[in-house]
Amino acid sequence: MRKCFLLLLAFHALNAAALPPGARPPPETQDIEAEAVEQTGLLAEDIAWLHHPDYRWKHLQSEHFILHHDQKMFAAKVARMGEQFYDAISADLPRLQDRVSPARSHLFIFRDPRDWKQIVDGTPGLDQWTASFVRGNTMYLQELGTGNSQKMETLAHEMTHLVFNRFLPVRLPLWLNEGLAEYYGEFAYKDARGIGQSKKAAFRPLRKWVPMEELLNATAYPVDPLEVERFYTTGKYLTGFLLLRQPREKWDAFFARLLAGDPALPVLLETYGWNDIGALEKAFTQFVR
Amino acid sequence: MAAWTWMFLLLAMAAGCDRPPADRKAAERLREAIAAETGDTNTVLFVENGKIQIRSGNQRLVLDQTGSRKRPEGLPGDIILPTDARYDLWTEGPRGSTLSLRTGLPPDRLLDFLRAQWPAAGWKETSTVQAENVWSLTFVHGDSQATFTIESEFEPAPATRALLFIETSPGEPAP
Numbered sequence: 329m330r331k332c333f334l335l336l337l338a339f340h341a342l343n344a345a346a347l348p349p350g351a352r353p354p355p356e357t358q359d360i361e362a363e364a365v366e367q368t369g370l371l372a373e374d375i376a377w378l379h380h381p382d383y384r385w386k387h388l389q390s391e392h393f394i395l396h397h398d399q400k401m402f403a404a405k406v407a408r409m410g411e412q413f414y415d416a417i418s419a420d421l422p423r424l425q426d427r428v429s430p431a432r433s434h435l436f437i438f439r440d441p442r443d444w445k446q447i448v449d450g451t452p453g454l455d456q457w458t459a460s461f462v463r464g465n466t467m468y469l470q471e472l473g474t475g476n477s478q479k480m481e482t483l484a485h486e487m488t489h490l491v492f493n494r495f496l497p498v499r500l501p502l503w504l505n506e507g508l509a510e511y512y513g514e515f516a517y518k519d520a521r522g523i524g525q526s527k528k529a530a531f532r533p534l535r536k537w538v539p540m541e542e543l544l545n546a547t548a549y550p551v552d553p554l555e556v557e558r559f560y561t562t563g564k565y566l567t568g569f570l571l572l573r574q575p576r577e578k579w580d581a582f583f584a585r586l587l588a589g590d591p592a593l594p595v596l597l598e599t600y601g602w603n604d605i606g607a608l609e610k611a612f613t614q615f616v617r
Numbered sequence: 618m619a620a621w622t623w624m625f626l627l628l629a630m631a632a633g634c635d636r637p638p639a640d641r642k643a644a645e646r647l648r649e650a651i652a653a654e655t656g657d658t659n660t661v662l663f664v665e666n667g668k669i670q671i672r673s674g675n676q677r678l679v680l681d682q683t684g685s686r687k688r689p690e691g692l693p694g695d696i697i698l699p700t701d702a703r704y705d706l707w708t709e710g711p712r713g714s715t716l717s718l719r720t721g722l723p724p725d726r727l728l729d730f731l732r733a734q735w736p737a738a739g740w741k742e743t744s745t746v747q748a749e750n751v752w753s754l755t756f757v758h759g760d761s762q763a764t765f766t767i768e769s770e771f772e773p774a775p776a777t778r779a780l781l782f783i784e785t786s787p788g789e790p791a792p
Contacts (some may be wrong), residue, residue, distance in 0.1 A: 368743065372758075455792075499788055568733040
Protein backbone atom coordinates (compact mmCIF):
# COMPACT_ATOMS: atom_id res chain seq x y z
CA MET A 329 0.00 0.00 0.00
CA ARG A 330 2.93 2.31 0.69
CA LYS A 331 3.90 1.96 -2.95
CA CYS A 332 0.37 2.86 -3.98
CA PHE A 333 0.53 5.96 -1.78
CA LEU A 334 3.82 7.03 -3.29
CA LEU A 335 2.45 6.52 -6.78
CA LEU A 336 -0.58 8.57 -5.87
CA LEU A 337 1.71 11.34 -4.68
CA ALA A 338 3.67 11.11 -7.91
CA PHE A 339 0.43 11.28 -9.85
CA HIS A 340 -0.60 14.45 -8.08
CA ALA A 341 2.91 15.84 -8.42
CA LEU A 342 2.72 15.31 -12.18
CA ASN A 343 -0.63 17.02 -12.38
CA ALA A 344 0.68 19.91 -10.35
CA ALA A 345 3.73 20.20 -12.57
CA ALA A 346 1.92 22.40 -15.09
CA LEU A 347 2.61 25.41 -12.91
CA PRO A 348 6.14 26.84 -12.93
CA PRO A 349 7.95 26.40 -9.59
CA GLY A 350 6.65 28.83 -7.01
CA ALA A 351 3.93 30.12 -9.27
CA ARG A 352 0.63 31.32 -7.86
CA PRO A 353 -2.63 30.15 -9.38
CA PRO A 354 -2.85 32.02 -12.68
CA PRO A 355 -5.24 34.95 -13.04
CA GLU A 356 -8.00 34.71 -15.62
CA THR A 357 -5.61 35.70 -18.40
CA GLN A 358 -2.04 36.91 -18.31
CA ASP A 359 0.57 38.04 -20.81
CA ILE A 360 3.56 35.73 -20.84
CA GLU A 361 7.00 35.96 -22.37
CA ALA A 362 8.04 33.73 -25.25
CA GLU A 363 10.39 31.77 -22.97
CA ALA A 364 7.45 30.89 -20.69
CA VAL A 365 5.35 29.33 -23.45
CA GLU A 366 4.76 25.64 -22.71
CA GLN A 367 5.21 23.49 -25.79
CA THR A 368 3.78 20.25 -24.45
CA GLY A 369 1.42 18.71 -26.99
CA LEU A 370 2.56 20.83 -29.93
CA LEU A 371 3.36 19.13 -33.21
CA ALA A 372 6.54 19.97 -35.08
CA GLU A 373 4.53 22.05 -37.57
CA ASP A 374 2.96 24.06 -34.75
CA ILE A 375 6.36 24.69 -33.22
CA ALA A 376 7.61 25.87 -36.63
CA TRP A 377 4.80 28.45 -36.83
CA LEU A 378 5.46 29.51 -33.25
CA HIS A 379 9.08 30.29 -34.08
CA HIS A 380 8.50 31.51 -37.63
CA PRO A 381 10.72 34.57 -38.22
CA ASP A 382 7.93 36.43 -40.08
CA TYR A 383 5.69 36.49 -37.00
CA ARG A 384 6.35 38.44 -33.85
CA TRP A 385 3.88 36.69 -31.64
CA LYS A 386 2.72 38.04 -28.34
CA HIS A 387 1.44 35.44 -25.91
CA LEU A 388 -1.58 35.41 -23.67
CA GLN A 389 -2.32 32.55 -21.29
CA SER A 390 -5.60 31.47 -19.73
CA GLU A 391 -6.58 28.38 -17.76
CA HIS A 392 -6.73 26.02 -20.74
CA PHE A 393 -5.16 28.00 -23.58
CA ILE A 394 -2.08 29.83 -24.75
CA LEU A 395 -2.94 32.36 -27.44
CA HIS A 396 -0.39 33.64 -29.95
CA HIS A 397 -1.51 36.97 -31.40
CA ASP A 398 -0.48 40.40 -32.60
CA GLN A 399 -3.40 42.34 -31.16
CA LYS A 400 -4.39 41.89 -27.57
CA MET A 401 -7.94 43.24 -27.67
CA PHE A 402 -9.28 40.46 -29.86
CA ALA A 403 -7.02 37.84 -28.25
CA ALA A 404 -8.35 38.69 -24.78
CA LYS A 405 -11.90 38.26 -26.01
CA VAL A 406 -11.02 34.94 -27.64
CA ALA A 407 -9.43 33.79 -24.37
CA ARG A 408 -12.42 34.79 -22.29
CA MET A 409 -15.05 33.40 -24.65
CA GLY A 410 -12.91 30.35 -25.39
CA GLU A 411 -12.89 29.42 -21.71
CA GLN A 412 -16.68 29.86 -21.56
CA PHE A 413 -17.15 27.67 -24.62
CA TYR A 414 -14.76 25.09 -23.15
CA ASP A 415 -16.90 24.95 -20.00
CA ALA A 416 -20.17 24.74 -21.91
CA ILE A 417 -19.07 22.07 -24.36
CA SER A 418 -17.26 19.94 -21.79
CA ALA A 419 -20.32 20.13 -19.52
CA ASP A 420 -22.10 18.12 -22.21
CA LEU A 421 -19.45 15.40 -21.81
CA PRO A 422 -20.04 14.68 -18.10
CA ARG A 423 -18.65 11.17 -18.06
CA LEU A 424 -15.38 12.08 -19.73
CA GLN A 425 -12.24 13.76 -18.50
CA ASP A 426 -9.89 16.17 -20.23
CA ARG A 427 -7.19 13.81 -21.52
CA VAL A 428 -4.72 16.61 -22.16
CA SER A 429 -4.97 18.51 -18.86
CA PRO A 430 -2.88 20.06 -17.37
CA ALA A 431 -1.28 20.87 -20.74
CA ARG A 432 -2.84 23.86 -22.44
CA SER A 433 -4.07 24.05 -26.02
CA HIS A 434 -2.57 26.62 -28.37
CA LEU A 435 -4.53 29.16 -30.42
CA PHE A 436 -2.81 31.02 -33.23
CA ILE A 437 -4.77 34.11 -34.28
CA PHE A 438 -4.36 35.57 -37.77
CA ARG A 439 -5.75 38.89 -38.99
CA ASP A 440 -3.99 39.37 -42.33
CA PRO A 441 -5.51 37.32 -45.22
CA ARG A 442 -2.05 36.94 -46.76
CA ASP A 443 -0.77 35.28 -43.59
CA TRP A 444 -3.81 33.04 -43.56
CA LYS A 445 -3.20 31.95 -47.13
CA GLN A 446 0.33 31.03 -46.16
CA ILE A 447 -1.03 28.83 -43.36
CA VAL A 448 -3.58 27.11 -45.60
CA ASP A 449 -1.06 26.56 -48.39
CA GLY A 450 1.43 25.14 -45.90
CA THR A 451 -0.96 22.69 -44.21
CA PRO A 452 -1.62 19.39 -45.98
CA GLY A 453 -5.27 18.37 -46.08
CA LEU A 454 -6.73 21.88 -46.20
CA ASP A 455 -8.77 23.40 -48.99
CA GLN A 456 -8.69 27.08 -49.93
CA TRP A 457 -12.16 27.65 -48.47
CA THR A 458 -10.84 26.89 -44.99
CA ALA A 459 -11.57 29.86 -42.71
CA SER A 460 -10.16 28.42 -39.46
CA PHE A 461 -9.23 24.92 -38.32
CA VAL A 462 -8.12 22.68 -35.49
CA ARG A 463 -5.36 20.10 -35.71
CA GLY A 464 -4.76 17.97 -32.65
CA ASN A 465 -4.30 20.25 -29.68
CA THR A 466 -3.95 23.47 -31.66
CA MET A 467 -6.41 25.92 -33.20
CA TYR A 468 -5.59 28.20 -36.12
CA LEU A 469 -8.16 30.98 -35.95
CA GLN A 470 -8.65 33.66 -38.55
CA GLU A 471 -10.29 36.90 -37.44
CA LEU A 472 -12.72 37.09 -40.29
CA GLY A 473 -15.60 39.46 -40.95
CA THR A 474 -16.68 42.57 -39.11
CA GLY A 475 -19.44 41.27 -36.86
CA ASN A 476 -18.55 40.14 -33.38
CA SER A 477 -21.13 37.37 -33.32
CA GLN A 478 -19.80 35.87 -36.55
CA LYS A 479 -16.27 35.78 -35.09
CA MET A 480 -17.47 34.21 -31.87
CA GLU A 481 -19.59 31.63 -33.70
CA THR A 482 -16.49 30.64 -35.65
CA LEU A 483 -14.61 30.37 -32.37
CA ALA A 484 -17.37 28.20 -30.86
CA HIS A 485 -17.27 25.93 -33.92
CA GLU A 486 -13.50 25.46 -33.69
CA MET A 487 -13.61 25.18 -29.91
CA THR A 488 -15.93 22.19 -30.33
CA HIS A 489 -13.24 20.40 -32.35
CA LEU A 490 -10.60 21.37 -29.81
CA VAL A 491 -12.61 20.22 -26.79
CA PHE A 492 -13.48 16.95 -28.53
CA ASN A 493 -9.79 16.37 -29.29
CA ARG A 494 -9.02 16.92 -25.61
CA PHE A 495 -11.83 14.79 -24.18
CA LEU A 496 -12.83 12.07 -26.62
CA PRO A 497 -10.83 8.84 -26.81
CA VAL A 498 -12.11 8.22 -30.35
CA ARG A 499 -12.65 10.26 -33.49
CA LEU A 500 -16.20 11.00 -34.53
CA PRO A 501 -17.44 10.45 -38.08
CA LEU A 502 -17.03 13.52 -40.25
CA TRP A 503 -20.73 14.43 -40.40
CA LEU A 504 -21.07 14.31 -36.62
CA ASN A 505 -17.80 16.11 -35.91
CA GLU A 506 -18.85 19.00 -38.15
CA GLY A 507 -22.53 18.72 -37.22
CA LEU A 508 -21.82 19.16 -33.53
CA ALA A 509 -19.33 21.97 -34.23
CA GLU A 510 -21.99 23.77 -36.27
CA TYR A 511 -24.55 23.11 -33.53
CA TYR A 512 -22.35 24.69 -30.86
CA GLY A 513 -21.35 27.41 -33.30
CA GLU A 514 -25.04 28.26 -33.65
CA PHE A 515 -25.94 28.18 -29.96
CA ALA A 516 -22.90 28.48 -27.68
CA TYR A 517 -22.31 32.21 -28.19
CA LYS A 518 -26.01 33.05 -27.97
CA ASP A 519 -26.27 30.98 -24.78
CA ALA A 520 -23.21 32.70 -23.31
CA ARG A 521 -24.71 36.12 -24.07
CA GLY A 522 -28.08 35.08 -22.71
CA ILE A 523 -29.76 35.77 -26.01
CA GLY A 524 -30.61 32.15 -26.71
CA GLN A 525 -33.63 31.56 -28.83
CA SER A 526 -35.67 28.39 -28.87
CA LYS A 527 -33.29 25.82 -30.29
CA LYS A 528 -36.06 24.02 -32.13
CA ALA A 529 -37.17 27.30 -33.73
CA ALA A 530 -33.64 27.86 -35.02
CA PHE A 531 -34.02 25.00 -37.50
CA ARG A 532 -36.00 26.64 -40.25
CA PRO A 533 -37.06 24.61 -43.29
CA LEU A 534 -34.21 23.55 -45.57
CA ARG A 535 -34.58 23.73 -49.32
CA LYS A 536 -31.68 21.47 -50.19
CA TRP A 537 -29.60 19.07 -48.20
CA VAL A 538 -26.98 16.39 -48.71
CA PRO A 539 -28.56 12.93 -49.12
CA MET A 540 -28.15 10.86 -45.96
CA GLU A 541 -26.31 8.06 -47.77
CA GLU A 542 -23.68 10.55 -48.91
CA LEU A 543 -23.50 12.44 -45.62
CA LEU A 544 -23.22 9.44 -43.34
CA ASN A 545 -20.56 7.72 -45.42
CA ALA A 546 -18.44 10.82 -46.07
CA THR A 547 -14.80 10.56 -45.05
CA ALA A 548 -13.69 13.76 -46.79
CA TYR A 549 -15.13 17.20 -47.42
CA PRO A 550 -16.92 17.85 -50.72
CA VAL A 551 -14.66 18.89 -53.57
CA ASP A 552 -17.01 21.60 -54.81
CA PRO A 553 -16.79 24.60 -52.42
CA LEU A 554 -20.48 25.27 -53.02
CA GLU A 555 -21.30 21.84 -51.64
CA VAL A 556 -19.20 22.39 -48.52
CA GLU A 557 -21.68 24.76 -46.90
CA ARG A 558 -24.50 22.34 -47.65
CA PHE A 559 -22.52 19.52 -46.06
CA TYR A 560 -21.99 21.54 -42.87
CA THR A 561 -25.62 22.66 -42.75
CA THR A 562 -26.97 19.16 -43.27
CA GLY A 563 -24.64 17.86 -40.54
CA LYS A 564 -25.98 20.53 -38.18
CA TYR A 565 -29.57 19.75 -39.00
CA LEU A 566 -29.09 16.02 -38.54
CA THR A 567 -27.36 16.68 -35.20
CA GLY A 568 -30.20 19.00 -34.17
CA PHE A 569 -32.74 16.39 -35.28
CA LEU A 570 -31.09 13.76 -33.08
CA LEU A 571 -30.60 16.07 -30.10
CA LEU A 572 -33.87 17.99 -30.13
CA ARG A 573 -36.48 15.83 -31.81
CA GLN A 574 -35.50 12.39 -30.57
CA PRO A 575 -35.50 11.04 -26.99
CA ARG A 576 -32.37 12.21 -25.19
CA GLU A 577 -31.66 8.73 -23.84
CA LYS A 578 -31.20 7.54 -27.41
CA TRP A 579 -28.57 10.21 -28.00
CA ASP A 580 -26.81 9.19 -24.79
CA ALA A 581 -26.84 5.53 -25.85
CA PHE A 582 -25.62 6.40 -29.36
CA PHE A 583 -22.79 8.56 -28.09
CA ALA A 584 -21.75 6.00 -25.46
CA ARG A 585 -21.38 3.35 -28.14
CA LEU A 586 -19.35 5.70 -30.32
CA LEU A 587 -17.04 6.29 -27.37
CA ALA A 588 -16.72 2.53 -26.95
CA GLY A 589 -15.39 2.41 -30.50
CA ASP A 590 -18.43 0.91 -32.23
CA PRO A 591 -18.96 1.83 -35.91
CA ALA A 592 -21.14 4.92 -36.23
CA LEU A 593 -23.59 4.10 -39.01
CA PRO A 594 -24.95 0.73 -37.79
CA VAL A 595 -25.06 2.05 -34.22
CA LEU A 596 -27.01 5.13 -35.35
CA LEU A 597 -29.61 3.08 -37.19
CA GLU A 598 -29.86 0.45 -34.46
CA THR A 599 -30.11 2.92 -31.56
CA TYR A 600 -32.82 5.03 -33.18
CA GLY A 601 -34.69 2.06 -34.60
CA TRP A 602 -34.36 2.87 -38.31
CA ASN A 603 -34.21 -0.20 -40.51
CA ASP A 604 -31.95 1.44 -43.06
CA ILE A 605 -30.68 4.82 -44.25
CA GLY A 606 -33.87 5.27 -46.26
CA ALA A 607 -35.94 5.15 -43.08
CA LEU A 608 -33.67 7.78 -41.51
CA GLU A 609 -33.93 9.93 -44.63
CA LYS A 610 -37.70 9.78 -44.43
CA ALA A 611 -37.77 10.89 -40.78
CA PHE A 612 -35.14 13.59 -41.44
CA THR A 613 -37.13 14.94 -44.38
CA GLN A 614 -40.10 15.54 -42.11
CA PHE A 615 -37.82 17.48 -39.75
CA VAL A 616 -36.31 19.78 -42.36
CA ARG A 617 -39.51 20.60 -44.22
CA MET B 618 -9.94 8.26 -19.90
CA ALA B 619 -7.34 10.94 -19.28
CA ALA B 620 -3.84 9.91 -20.31
CA TRP B 621 -2.53 10.69 -16.85
CA THR B 622 -5.22 8.54 -15.31
CA TRP B 623 -4.39 5.63 -17.58
CA MET B 624 -0.75 6.10 -16.69
CA PHE B 625 -1.51 6.10 -12.99
CA LEU B 626 -3.76 3.06 -13.14
CA LEU B 627 -1.28 1.14 -15.22
CA LEU B 628 1.68 2.26 -13.14
CA ALA B 629 -0.14 1.18 -10.00
CA MET B 630 -0.93 -2.21 -11.48
CA ALA B 631 2.54 -2.70 -12.87
CA ALA B 632 3.96 -1.87 -9.44
CA GLY B 633 1.91 -4.65 -7.95
CA CYS B 634 -0.48 -2.61 -5.80
CA ASP B 635 -3.35 -4.87 -6.75
CA ARG B 636 -3.23 -8.31 -8.22
CA PRO B 637 -6.61 -8.74 -9.89
CA PRO B 638 -6.38 -12.43 -10.88
CA ALA B 639 -5.72 -13.48 -7.30
CA ASP B 640 -8.17 -11.19 -5.65
CA ARG B 641 -11.71 -10.83 -6.86
CA LYS B 642 -12.29 -7.73 -4.72
CA ALA B 643 -9.23 -6.04 -6.16
CA ALA B 644 -10.48 -6.83 -9.66
CA GLU B 645 -13.84 -5.38 -8.78
CA ARG B 646 -12.22 -2.20 -7.44
CA LEU B 647 -10.24 -1.88 -10.64
CA ARG B 648 -13.39 -2.38 -12.69
CA GLU B 649 -15.15 0.32 -10.69
CA ALA B 650 -12.20 2.69 -11.10
CA ILE B 651 -12.20 2.19 -14.87
CA ALA B 652 -15.98 2.58 -15.00
CA ALA B 653 -15.76 5.82 -13.03
CA GLU B 654 -13.20 7.18 -15.47
CA THR B 655 -14.63 5.95 -18.74
CA GLY B 656 -18.32 5.51 -18.06
CA ASP B 657 -17.83 1.99 -19.36
CA THR B 658 -19.41 -0.45 -16.92
CA ASN B 659 -18.64 -3.42 -19.13
CA THR B 660 -14.94 -3.66 -18.39
CA VAL B 661 -13.78 -7.24 -18.67
CA LEU B 662 -10.79 -8.60 -16.76
CA PHE B 663 -9.43 -12.03 -17.52
CA VAL B 664 -6.20 -14.02 -17.69
CA GLU B 665 -4.88 -15.36 -20.97
CA ASN B 666 -1.51 -16.98 -21.56
CA GLY B 667 -0.53 -16.08 -18.03
CA LYS B 668 -1.08 -12.37 -18.62
CA ILE B 669 -3.75 -10.08 -17.26
CA GLN B 670 -6.02 -8.77 -19.96
CA ILE B 671 -8.31 -5.79 -19.50
CA ARG B 672 -10.88 -4.82 -22.08
CA SER B 673 -12.65 -1.48 -21.70
CA GLY B 674 -14.52 -0.12 -24.66
CA ASN B 675 -12.33 -0.91 -27.60
CA GLN B 676 -9.14 -0.50 -25.57
CA ARG B 677 -7.40 -3.72 -24.75
CA LEU B 678 -4.64 -3.76 -22.20
CA VAL B 679 -2.20 -6.58 -21.63
CA LEU B 680 -0.27 -6.71 -18.37
CA ASP B 681 2.65 -9.05 -17.86
CA GLN B 682 3.87 -8.58 -14.30
CA THR B 683 6.86 -10.85 -14.73
CA GLY B 684 8.55 -8.54 -17.26
CA SER B 685 9.99 -9.71 -20.52
CA ARG B 686 13.06 -8.89 -22.53
CA LYS B 687 11.15 -9.45 -25.74
CA ARG B 688 10.29 -6.22 -27.49
CA PRO B 689 6.49 -5.98 -27.84
CA GLU B 690 5.10 -6.68 -31.27
CA GLY B 691 3.65 -3.52 -32.74
CA LEU B 692 6.11 -1.22 -31.01
CA PRO B 693 7.35 1.13 -33.78
CA GLY B 694 10.95 0.68 -34.89
CA ASP B 695 11.89 4.29 -34.15
CA ILE B 696 11.19 3.82 -30.44
CA ILE B 697 14.78 3.32 -29.24
CA LEU B 698 15.05 1.83 -25.74
CA PRO B 699 17.88 0.57 -23.50
CA THR B 700 19.05 -2.95 -24.30
CA ASP B 701 18.42 -4.14 -20.73
CA ALA B 702 14.78 -2.99 -20.77
CA ARG B 703 12.21 -5.42 -19.39
CA TYR B 704 8.76 -4.80 -20.75
CA ASP B 705 5.76 -5.52 -18.57
CA LEU B 706 2.95 -3.75 -20.33
CA TRP B 707 2.00 -2.83 -23.86
CA THR B 708 -1.41 -1.51 -24.86
CA GLU B 709 -2.79 -0.25 -28.12
CA GLY B 710 -5.87 1.98 -28.26
CA PRO B 711 -7.60 4.05 -30.91
CA ARG B 712 -5.62 7.18 -30.14
CA GLY B 713 -2.40 5.90 -28.78
CA SER B 714 -0.29 3.20 -27.22
CA THR B 715 1.21 2.74 -23.77
CA LEU B 716 4.42 0.93 -22.84
CA SER B 717 5.71 0.26 -19.35
CA LEU B 718 9.27 -0.89 -18.86
CA ARG B 719 12.03 -1.18 -16.25
CA THR B 720 15.71 -0.58 -16.80
CA GLY B 721 18.84 -0.71 -14.69
CA LEU B 722 19.87 2.75 -15.88
CA PRO B 723 19.29 5.44 -13.23
CA PRO B 724 16.75 8.11 -14.28
CA ASP B 725 19.38 10.71 -15.23
CA ARG B 726 21.27 8.16 -17.38
CA LEU B 727 18.01 7.09 -19.01
CA LEU B 728 17.27 10.75 -19.81
CA ASP B 729 20.75 11.09 -21.32
CA PHE B 730 20.21 7.91 -23.32
CA LEU B 731 16.90 9.14 -24.75
CA ARG B 732 18.28 12.59 -25.55
CA ALA B 733 21.19 11.02 -27.40
CA GLN B 734 19.34 8.29 -29.27
CA TRP B 735 15.94 9.65 -30.12
CA PRO B 736 16.94 12.70 -32.21
CA ALA B 737 18.99 10.34 -34.36
CA ALA B 738 15.77 8.45 -35.08
CA GLY B 739 14.03 11.65 -36.14
CA TRP B 740 12.41 12.62 -32.85
CA LYS B 741 12.57 16.17 -31.54
CA GLU B 742 12.41 16.92 -27.82
CA THR B 743 9.71 19.49 -27.12
CA SER B 744 9.39 19.65 -23.36
CA THR B 745 10.74 18.41 -20.06
CA VAL B 746 9.00 18.65 -16.70
CA GLN B 747 10.51 17.57 -13.39
CA ALA B 748 8.46 17.23 -10.22
CA GLU B 749 10.22 15.80 -7.16
CA ASN B 750 11.89 12.64 -8.46
CA VAL B 751 9.58 12.16 -11.44
CA TRP B 752 10.53 13.32 -14.91
CA SER B 753 8.28 13.85 -17.92
CA LEU B 754 9.88 14.10 -21.33
CA THR B 755 8.04 14.72 -24.61
CA PHE B 756 9.24 14.09 -28.16
CA VAL B 757 7.48 14.66 -31.49
CA HIS B 758 8.16 13.04 -34.85
CA GLY B 759 5.89 13.90 -37.76
CA ASP B 760 2.36 13.43 -36.47
CA SER B 761 3.42 11.26 -33.53
CA GLN B 762 4.05 12.42 -30.01
CA ALA B 763 5.77 10.33 -27.35
CA THR B 764 5.72 11.23 -23.66
CA PHE B 765 7.90 9.48 -21.08
CA THR B 766 7.19 9.47 -17.37
CA ILE B 767 10.28 8.30 -15.55
CA GLU B 768 10.87 7.55 -11.88
CA SER B 769 13.04 5.49 -9.59
CA GLU B 770 11.74 2.25 -8.15
CA PHE B 771 13.20 0.49 -5.13
CA GLU B 772 11.20 -2.73 -4.88
CA PRO B 773 11.65 -5.55 -5.60
CA ALA B 774 15.08 -4.24 -6.69
CA PRO B 775 16.44 -0.78 -7.46
CA ALA B 776 15.54 0.12 -11.01
CA THR B 777 14.02 2.87 -13.10
CA ARG B 778 10.46 2.61 -14.31
CA ALA B 779 9.51 4.39 -17.53
CA LEU B 780 6.02 4.74 -18.81
CA LEU B 781 5.77 5.76 -22.45
CA PHE B 782 2.57 7.09 -23.99
CA ILE B 783 2.66 7.32 -27.78
CA GLU B 784 -0.12 9.35 -29.33
CA THR B 785 -0.89 8.59 -32.91
CA SER B 786 -1.66 11.12 -35.60
CA PRO B 787 -3.92 13.96 -34.50
CA GLY B 788 -5.81 13.30 -37.71
CA GLU B 789 -6.67 15.55 -40.57
CA PRO B 790 -7.23 19.19 -39.67
CA ALA B 791 -10.91 19.96 -39.02
CA PRO B 792 -12.04 23.30 -40.49
